[in-house]
Amino acid sequence: TEELLRKSDKLAVVGQLAAGVAHEIRNPLTAIKGFVQLIAKSEGAKKEYVEIMLSELDRIELIIHEFLVLAKPQAVNYQQKNLLHLLQNIIAIVETQAIMNNVQILLTADADIPSIECEENQLKQVFINVLKNALEAMPDGGQITIFVLRADEDRVLIRFVDEGVGIPDERIPKLGEPFYTTKEKGTGLGLMISYKIINEHKGELSVSSQVNVGTTVDVVLPIDRKLK
Ligand code: ADP
Numbered sequence: 001t002e003e004l005l006r007k008s009d010k011l012a013v014v015g016q017l018a019a020g021v022a023h024e025i026r027n028p029l030t031a032i033k034g035f036v037q038l039i040a041k042s043e044g045a046k047k048e049y050v051e052i053m054l055s056e057l058d059r060i061e062l063i064i065h066e067f068l069v070l071a072k073p074q075a076v077n078y079q080q081k082n083l084l085h086l087l088q089n090i091i092a093i094v095e096t097q098a099i100m101n102n103v104q105i106l107l108t109a110d111a112d113i114p115s116i117e118c119e120e121n122q123l124k125q126v127f128i129n130v131l132k133n134a135l136e137a138m139p140d141g142g143q144i145t146i147f148v149l150r151a152d153e154d155r156v157l158i159r160f161v162d163e164g165v166g167i168p169d170e171r172i173p174k175l176g177e178p179f180y181t182t183k184e185k186g187t188g189l190g191l192m193i194s195y196k197i198i199n200e201h202k203g204e205l206s207v208s209s210q211v212n213v214g215t216t217v218d219v220v221l222p223i224d225r226k227l228k
């Protein structure tokens, strides 16, 4: 639990920072991007330099976007939702990428899964993050299995099992730290956002892994967050 505390403290600080900084950066960034695009079209432009600038600007934009999502005081709207529908929806979204990566996604569920009181868009974001990580960990293809299980009377477990490269034990504590990424094009924000959203749902997100075997991400959600 010390570990959990540490993580949520950090999230609170980062959230506050994100709100201010991301917003201030976005406007000048848009202006710079516009002018770089103009330069790209002009005579004698150093095309290869300009291209690097544009792709780096895209990267900054992506990070800012993720930060704004994280920080935005969204009008949260908790509603009873069918988890299976929600997951089928998400699978459809990542399906193209899965097919390209030669990955099969399987969804299996207990029969008695009740509706969950949740912020649908935020939960979708968590599931997309987790599934994308799984896909990105499986360059040679394989299978991702999603189990939806009745954990107990009050809670549901959504378990994502991949057959990816895995995560060494000593790196597990780093997951969810801002900017922790092992990917060339990663932002290291996906899991941080996911932890934050699941915390807000009074749920728990945990990761276990074995190198070269795969990773399991468990999301436990209360059926009724008000009772928690
Ligand atoms: P990003 O995907 O941008 O790197 P995330 O916060 O989503 O940021 O993930 C952080 C890091 O955690 C990843 O770079 C990767 O090293 C590791 N990771 C997360 N999920 C998995 C997974 N399913 N398999 C292997 N590594 C993972």
Ligand code: MG
Pocket: 129, 132, 133, 190, 191
């Ligand atoms: Mg990610």
